[in-house]
Amino acid sequence: MLRQTLLAFSCLPLALTACSQGETPKVATQALDPVAVHENVLTLDSHIDLELEYIAEDMDPWTNKDGKISVQKMQDGGLDAAFMIVYTPQGEMNDAGVAKAREIAETRYKAIMRLTEKYADQLALARTAKEVRAIHQSGKKAILLGMENAFPLGNSIDDLAMWEKRGVRYLGITHMGHNQFADSSNPSYSRGETKALYGGLSPLGKELVVALNKAGIMVDVSHTSKDTMMQAVALSKVPVIASHSGVKALVDNPRNLDDEQLKALAAKGGVIQIVAYGGYLKNLTPEQQAFKMKVRKEMGLEDDMAFLSMDEETEALFDKKMEAAKALGPAANVGDLVDHIDYVVKLVGIDHVGIASDFDGGGKIEGWWDVSETPNVTKELVKRGYSQADIEKIWGGNLLRVLAAVQAHAHP
Numbered sequence: 001m002l003r004q005t006l007l008a009f010s011c012l013p014l015a016l017t018a019c020s021q022g023e024t025p026k027v028a029t030q031a032l033d034p035v036a037v038h039e040n041v042l043t044l045d046s047h048i049d050l051e052l053e054y055i056a057e058d059m060d061p062w063t064n065k066d067g068k069i070s071v072q073k074m075q076d077g078g079l080d081a082a083f084m085i086v087y088t089p090q091g092e093m094n095d096a097g098v099a100k101a102r103e104i105a106e107t108r109y110k111a112i113m114r115l116t117e118k119y120a121d122q123l124a125l126a127r128t129a130k131e132v133r134a135i136h137q138s139g140k141k142a143i144l145l146g147m148e149n150a151f152p153l154g155n156s157i158d159d160l161a162m163w164e165k166r167g168v169r170y171l172g173i174t175h176m177g178h179n180q181f182a183d184s185s186n187p188s189y190s191r192g193e194t195k196a197l198y199g200g201l202s203p204l205g206k207e208l209v210v211a212l213n214k215a216g217i218m219v220d221v222s223h224t225s226k227d228t229m230m231q232a233v234a235l236s237k238v239p240v241i242a243s244h245s246g247v248k249a250l251v252d253n254p255r256n257l258d259d260e261q262l263k264a265l266a267a268k269g270g271v272i273q274i275v276a277y278g279g280y281l282k283n284l285t286p287e288q289q290a291f292k293m294k295v296r297k298e299m300g301l302e303d304d305m306a307f308l309s310m311d312e313e314t315e316a317l318f319d320k321k322m323e324a325a326k327a328l329g330p331a332a333n334v335g336d337l338v339d340h341i342d343y344v345v346k347l348v349g350i351d352h353v354g355i356a357s358d359f360d361g362g363g364k365i366e367g368w369w370d371v372s373e374t375p376n377v378t379k380e381l382v383k384r385g386y387s388q389a390d391i392e393k394i395w396g397g398n399l400l401r402v403l404a405a406v407q408a409h410a411h412p
């Protein structure tokens, strides 16, 4: 068994073509120990959320035992660094909607700050790639700030400087539904939106991309439409990221990136962080698909537009009914996650892919159910034949390279 593993290491996955073309695989002299690799590389998760119901001032969301992250789980899982997310759901595009979004963003930001202060003996806020490495060296865990949805900025980009000062190092332009800045991958049909509001970035959205470059904040295109994404990549002077997305060629979901997008992202030096969200990683089995159609019919949602426009209450009921589909096929697992990584590596190379759990924002897969199970991801990467240097890149090296480049451009 061990010998087979040794042989497999020498020609997978990048050299697969070379091997299949008849090149003699070299036998690796030493098998990689996944435990040692996990210990040796800096592991960075680019997208972890806080559940809104747990972030009142007197609460520590990380003491919720059902939560997927806590400082203890980071210790147990050997996760060295994490982007914690100031996330705002998309609301109505008016003053009241923006005011509410600002409040939510403030609440989440303050909750993240409280956690870094409460656990200051184990955590520290990182503002640069260099600081992430220094904090890691010191034995602490690095917390970085990301912002998901530019909606709370309102109708200007004035607040960007404040968020940069606070430590935000990437900004997701949209979430579910279009906003002032751009079209989303998932229009809010229930709010009457059509597929495209601007056909990509709005004029304000173009200003935002330029301003993000100047501020040294990474442009994040997860949740944006393809047009928004391609325009943002073309407009940005520095590499762009997709902080938590999957590969469309493997799972045809609007949240995933197609080959043209992946090539554009990579050509600019950017990176896609593959997300551990089952629906974006694994297709439904034919049985699950049939069950889904049955539920849609039962609920009067056979029509695609009716299905896409369902309100929150209907969606909650639909999701509840769909729970039963889980018994009809295996759930997405760590192998599926690494299939998406392999795909990106084969298409555009090892320098353009990373990992995001989306924990406490819906992310969870078999084998990586919470932060404490993080070593299983490394184990799978080792099993697929990646070297420690490759795994270092996948587990955060690539993203930190982009962060460093973006900041160097802004503050030469």
Ligand SMILES: [Zn+2]
Pocket (backbone or CB within 6 Å): 148, 223, 244, 361
């Ligand atoms: Zn998201």
